[in-house]
Amino acid sequence: MSVKQGLLALLAEEPMYGARLRSEFEARTGGTWPLNVGQVYTTLARLERDGLVEPVGGSDDEGRIAYRLTAAGQTEIESWWLTPVDRDSTPRDELVIKLALAVTAPEVDVQRVVQTQRTATLKHLRDLTRLKSRASDEPTAHDLAWLLVLENLLFAAEAEVRWLDHVESTLSRMPSATLRGARPGGAATEPDQEDARRAAAASKGGRS
Template sequence: MSVKQGLLALLAEEPMYGARLRSEFEARTGGTWPLNVGQVYTTLARLERDGLVEPVGGSDDEGRIAYRLTAAGLSEIESWWLTPVDRDSTPRDELVIKLALAVTAPGVDVQRVVQAQRTATLRHLRDLTRLKSRASDEPSANDVAWLLVLENLLFAAEAEVRWLDHVESTLSRMPAAAVRRASAVDAVAGPSDTPRTAAALPKGARA
């Protein structure tokens, strides 16, 4: 979710200062995606430029300016609520990229990479589970919002563990190790070493 839509959604409720927008955003998402005030005000400046928000009067005694939605901003957020999140573009996932490169890189112990990540992901999963166990039996609206975010992170961690198991199982069934060993030999020898190796062979053994 972009910061832009998050701020528009909050301003659809009532006018707010930048500092309150930040605190409301973090409270409702359990602090999972922290914002800084500078980021909030930079986004507000862009939204004002695009005609989606406008300041309410002047600044107060502390120099703060409250913002509210314009008609265009209200239309924008109402459209966003009903527009499915685009899944056509694949976001870059560092873990996926790391393992894809590790499988093809010479000298990398892919099984060790997978095991290290699984250990870290399981630890993260335990931490998330402990957080969920502390949830109130009678949650407020903000608690429910936080729980939804937390459960999304739980499901993602569980899915990552299953995927890592799948990666390890797939690698165990493929002759990837032999390919990596051959690549490692080529990498150690290097292109410049090939003529010297050939020259050292007896004439009858040369290709």
């Protein structure tokens, strides 16, 4: 979630200062994406620069400045609510990158990498399931917000376990030689290169 859009959504309710924006953002998302106050005020400065928010009067007794939406900011957040989240760009996923590199690295035990990750993901899934079991049967609006975030994490963890099962099944069907150093695009492995050098030397010897 964009911090920018998150702050605009909160300010659409009422003016707030930075520390409260931070606490409201974290409370409503279950603390899943923690912010620091510096990040909040940096974002507010950019929003003010872009004409989307403005300060409300001066600072209070503690030196805090509250911000509110401008008309442009109101238009921006109303548009955001009705605009689908862009899924065209593929985010970098460390686990996917790790396994993609592992299957092309000759000294890596890919099965062990997969099993280690599955164990960690299953533990994460159990922890999330325990958290969900504590949810109220009659949630408040804030409880519901936290529950939606939690369920998203649950579904993602379940999908990761299924994907890891698929990866392990795929690896079990691959020839062991393939997993000991095959390279994408047909690049030769070290043994292949050595065989090619020997064949070339034998060919030269036969012509002399």
